Amino acid sequence: xxxxxxxxxxxxxxxxxxxxxxxxxxxxxxxxxxxxxxxxxxxxxxxxxxxxxxxxxxxxxxxxxxxxxxxxxxxxxxxxxxxxxxxxxxxxxxxxxxxxxxxxxxxxxxxxxxxxxxxxxxxxxxxxxxxxxxxxxxxxxxxxxxxxxxxxxxxxxxxxxxxxxxxxxxxxxxxxxxxxxxxxxxxxxxxxxxxxxxxxxxxxxxxxxxxxxxxxxxxxxxxxxxxxxxxxxxxxxxxxxxxxxxxxxxxxxxxxxxxxxxxxxxxxxxxxxxxxxxxxxxxxxxxxxxxxxxxxxxxxxxxxxxxxxxxxxxxxxxxxxxxxxxxxxxxxxxxxxxxxxxxxxxxxxxxxxxxxxxxxxxxxxxxxxxxxxxxxxxxxxxxxxxxxxxxxxxxxxxxxxxxxxxxxxxxxxxxxxxxxxxxxxxxxxxxxxxxxxxxxxxxxxxxxxxxxxxxxxxxxxxxxxxxxxxxxxxxxxxxxxxxxxxxxxxxxxxxxxxxxxxxxxxxxxxxxxxxxxxxxxxxxxxxxxxxxxxxxxxxxxxxxxxxxxxxxxxxxxxxxxxxxxxxxxxxxxxxxxxxxxxxxxxxxxxxxxxxxxxxxxxxxxxxxxxxxxxxxxxxxxxxxxxxxxxxxxxxxxxxxxxxxxxxxxxxxxxxxxxxxxxxxxxxxxxxxxxxxxxxxxxxxxxxxxxxxxxxxxxxxxxxxxxxxxxxxxxxxxxxxxxxxxxxxxxxxxx
Amino acid sequence: xxxxxxxxxxxxxxxxxxxxxxxxxxxxxxxxxxxxxxxxxxxxxxxxxxxxxxxxxxxxxxxxxxxxxxxxxxxxxxxxxxxxxxxxxxxxxxxxxxxxxxxxxxxxxxxxxxxxxxxxxxxxxxxxxxxxxxxxxxxxxxxxxxxxxxxxxxxxxxxxxxxxxxxxx
Numbered sequence: 048x049x050x051x052x053x054x055x056x057x058x059x060x061x062x063x064x065x066x067x068x069x070x071x072x073x074x075x076x077x078x079x080x081x082x083x084x085x086x087x088x089x090x091x092x093x094x095x096x097x098x099x100x101x102x103x104x105x106x107x108x109x110x111x112x113x114x115x116x117x118x119x120x121x122x123x124x125x126x127x128x129x130x131x132x133x134x135x136x137x138x139x140x141x142x143x144x145x146x147x148x149x150x151x152x153x154x155x156x157x158x159x160x161x162x163x164x165x166x167x168x169x170x171x172x173x174x175x176x177x178x179x180x181x182x183x184x185x186x187x188x189x190x191x192x193x194x195x196x197x198x199x200x201x202x203x204x205x206x207x208x209x210x211x212x213x214x215x216x217x218x219x220x221x222x223x224x225x226x227x228x229x230x231x232x233x234x235x236x237x238x239x240x241x242x243x244x245x246x247x248x249x250x251x252x253x254x255x256x257x258x259x260x261x262x263x264x265x266x267x268x269x270x271x272x273x274x275x276x277x278x279x280x281x282x283x284x285x286x287x288x289x290x291x292x293x294x295x296x297x298x299x300x301x302x303x304x305x306x307x308x309x310x311x312x313x314x315x316x317x318x319x320x321x322x323x324x325x326x327x328x329x330x331x332x333x334x335x336x337x338x339x340x341x342x343x344x345x346x347x348x349x350x351x352x353x354x355x356x357x358x359x360x361x362x363x364x365x366x367x368x369x370x371x372x373x374x375x376x377x378x379x380x381x382x383x384x385x386x387x388x389x390x391x392x393x394x395x396x397x398x399x400x401x402x403x404x405x406x407x408x409x410x411x412x413x414x415x416x417x418x419x420x421x422x423x424x425x426x427x428x429x430x431x432x433x434x435x436x437x438x439x440x441x442x443x444x445x446x447x448x449x450x451x452x453x454x455x456x457x458x459x460x461x462x463x464x465x466x467x468x469x470x471x472x473x474x475x476x477x478x479x480x481x482x483x484x485x486x487x488x489x490x491x492x493x494x495x496x497x498x499x500x501x502x503x504x505x506x507x508x509x510x511x512x513x514x515x516x517x518x519x520x521x522x523x524x525x526x527x528x529x530x531x532x533x534x535x536x537x538x539x540x541x542x543x544x545x546x547x548x549x550x551x552x553x554x555x556x557x558x559x560x561x562x563x564x565x566x567x568x569x570x571x572x573x574x575x576x577x578x579x580x581x582x583x584x585x586x587x588x589x590x591x592x593x594x595x596x597x598x599x600x601x602x603x604x605x606x607x608x609x610x611x612x613x614x615x616x617x618x619x620x621x622x623x624x625x626x627x628x629x630x631x632x633x634x635x636x637x638x639x640x641x642x643x644x645x646x647x648x649x650x651x652x653x654x655x656x657x658x659x660x661x662x663x664x665x666x667x668x669x670x671x672x673x674x675x676x677x678x679x680x681x682x683x684x685x686x687x688x689x690x691x692x693x694x695x696x697x698x699x700x701x702x703x704x705x706x707x708x709x710x711x712x713x714x715x716x717x718x719x720x721x722x723x724x725x726x727x728x729x730x731x732x733x734x735x736x737x738x739x740x741x742x743x744x745x746x747x748x749x750x751x752x753x754x755x756x757x758x759x760x761x762x763x764x765x766x767x768x769x770x771x772x773x774x775x776x777x778x779x780x781x
Numbered sequence: 782x783x784x785x786x787x788x789x790x791x792x793x794x795x796x797x798x799x800x801x802x803x804x805x806x807x808x809x810x811x812x813x814x815x816x817x818x819x820x821x822x823x824x825x826x827x828x829x830x831x832x833x834x835x836x837x838x839x840x841x842x843x844x845x846x847x848x849x850x851x852x853x854x855x856x857x858x859x860x861x862x863x864x865x866x867x868x869x870x871x872x873x874x875x876x877x878x879x880x881x882x883x884x885x886x887x888x889x890x891x892x893x894x895x896x897x898x899x900x901x902x903x904x905x906x907x908x909x910x911x912x913x914x915x916x917x918x919x920x921x922x923x924x925x926x927x928x929x930x931x932x933x934x935x936x937x938x939x940x941x942x943x944x945x946x947x948x949x950x
Binding site: 048049050051052053054055057088090091099100101102103104107108110236237240241243244247251265269 | 806813814816818819820823824827828897899900901903904905906910911912913914915916920921922925933
């Protein structure tokens with residue numbers, strides 16, 4: 048007898064429902080087993096082409112969210128943040144919000160209303176928020192807060208004609224055809240574990256797995272070859288690799304001459320990045336750069352993976368350009384196993400103020416909407432006077448900018464917060480709207496690591512007065528008498544709300560041919576539909592000489608002899624070729640690193656832990672806060688400042704300080720310390736200080752800094768004692 | 782039940798699956814794929830919690846492995862348990878550990894591993910093997926395991942060490 052990995056529960060149940068996990072952008076298929084309307088078990092969907100039956104701890108422990116006693120179940124309002132909340136009915140909270148918005152925007156203008164959005168927020172919130180903001184008349188839609196290099200102004204858009212938020216040329220099922228995979232500044236094994244499966248599958252089939260990161264990660268521990276570089280210098284390493292590829296002739300000349308432009312300019316720009324210079328800047332050895340270039344240059348096809356939800360905010364134009372240029376010069380575009388594969392892509396992430404073409408007829412034209420803004424600059428800038436801010440999840444602990452931003456938030460007269468949990472962002476709100484979990488309503492999942500649009504189905508009823516975000520937006524629009532609010536309210540009143548989602552899908556040219564009914568995993572093939580989906584033939588499984596699709600739609604973009612959807616050429620650029628000449632300059636993090644080098648000689652970087660659920664701003668696991676070490680310190684540095692694992696250390700710079708238990712290990716460089724993000728004082732776990740307090744407000748037009756300069760010492764000893772030791776260590780290390 | 786770990790990189794003690802008792806099932810953990818996400822531990826707890834999985838309890842699930850009639854041996858599934866003042870140095874180096882070097886045992890530990898008899902009766906693998914994120918836990922009789930190992934050995938060009946947990950053999 049052979050045992051089977053059957054995803055079946057052994058508990059009694061009366062109903063099985065397939066749905067899609069909404070915890071991270073990976074979008075795994077799930078099977079939910081219920082008995083009398085109560086959830087009894089969650090397992091993976093074996094028929095889903097990405098996870099094939101497995102789920103990560105975040106998905107498996109979704110049950111902890113559903114019955115969690117900490118959940119917010121009633122709307123709450125208060126006049127000012129110093130007074131206590133009072134629980135009210137849903138309609139009263141909406142009426143209160145509408146009245147305050149009306150009062151405040153009459154005095155300060157409609158542009159003083161900000162609807163903040165993170166690109167991994169649920170579709171309901173982003174689509175509804177954009178629809179509401181444009182109908183109301185404010186220019187500050189969620190799309191303007193998305194990272195600039197991923198938008199229409201970014202390097203990828205200039206190279207390929209599509210923005211980086213839509214750039215995933217090969218879907219994960221094709222990755223096993225690759226011979227070399229470069230994972231750039233991402234830790235998918237911790238941030239999106241299931242997307243690491245296809246990468247490991249490729250490695251097990253003989254592909255070389257290369258990892259470039261500023262610390263040792265779970266991903267890099269599984270790599271064939273990994274390089275730990277100085278934080279912020281990764282894009283220079285990419286240029287160094289390009290320099291070696293070109294110098295050694297490890298480039299695909301045929302592809303370059305036929306399908307790219309300005310290759311000579313790229314050669315000239317990378318001329319100066321010799322391995323010796325790059326090695327010195329990046330704190331690595333010349334041989335390490337040569338090994339990376341050798342692996343990338345000697346096999347074909349190669350692919351580059353970057354931009355998971357936790358690190359994409361720190362990717363600058365130079366990073367994305369370098370990743371794409373490596374795949375281009377190796378001629379690995381539009382073929383099985385190649386490509387520039389960015390994670391967390393979506394057809395709806397438009398940064399021009401629209402959300403996939405969802406427009407009111409009398410809305411302000413998009414041209415009036417200026418470009419990218421940073422939430423930190425909105426809050427901290429003296430000229431900016433936001434009167435209303437609507438946001439969701441837990442963005443507060445990951446805001447950079449220290450006390451200036453915190454003080455700015457306190458000055459905002461109305462903060463509306465949609466969340467499932469009383470986290471730290473909740474503590475700074477005037478109105479709290481309880482949000483449904485994705486298992487408690489039917490909705491769309493458009494941000495995806497697999498370039499698919501999928502849907503999640505309602506499995507059980509939400510507790511108390513929790514409702515999906517789209518209901519908040521529709522009710523608020525009705526209370527403010529916005530146009531079209533009634534139409535959407537009627538469509539929303541249907542059981543599955545398919546009318547609302549069909550409207551959004553139909554208006555977006557990239558998803559024009561799919562409907563909500565095509566996405567249901569209970570009646571259709573699991574895995575959703577890949578976009579661009581511009582004609583009915585894209586709703587079928589691909590079966591060509593190169594591709595045997597397991598997901599409906601186009602598995603490989605930019606294929607030879609095929610036109611890109613909605614375009615007349617293979618690449619949707621004006622010339623029909625890839626532009627390699629517009630080499631962006633590295634973002635000048637040097638200005639930051641040069642500041643007060645004596646007082647703050649160490650580099651602090653941050654990241655996420657495997658069980659952090661970004662969607663909720665909440666850790667799903669039941670960690671024991673008293674025992675949770677968190678600040679990673681190299682043994683050499685720990686010896687100098689006299690710290691053992693578990694000792695409390697204080698990390699500080701001019702902007703502030705926080706204290707947390709130390710974790711002595713050699714994952715980081717002795718000149719670098721690492722700390723997980725997302726912790727806040729109101730979590731039941733990891734409720735120590737917030738590392739983002741120490742980060743600077745992003746400058747205009749630059750990506751947020753992935754690191755900041757700090758000093759560290761034992762919390763029960765003096766900082767001067769540690770400073771002497773650290774200075775000596777820095778001198779030793781050069 | 783025997784437990785074996787296979788890996789290209791980590792070496793302990795060689796075993797030959799063909800010499801095993803062919804009627805005794807084997808749980809095999811492929812450490813080259815394990816990302817220490819903790820799914821196996823959660824799976825164990827969900828399976829044995831009787832539908833009552835709640836937040837706020839310690840995370841560790843050491844599993845006592847029955848060996849023969851009387852002897853019991855504690856085994857931790859691949860992730861570091863974070864029960865002691867963790868992560869331990871071993872965790873830091875390799876991102877997993879299989880037995881607690883400090884010998885801690887969680888007060889919340891499951892009873893002896895029953896290799897999920899209810900699931901086995903239905904022909905399903907145990908919960909940890911079923912729910913493993915990276916599909917690195919296999920369960921079966923030695924001939925099934927030998928088949929999986931041969932496949933892996935082919936992939937790794939023969940450079941593979943198969944080890945058993947000390948004393949289990």
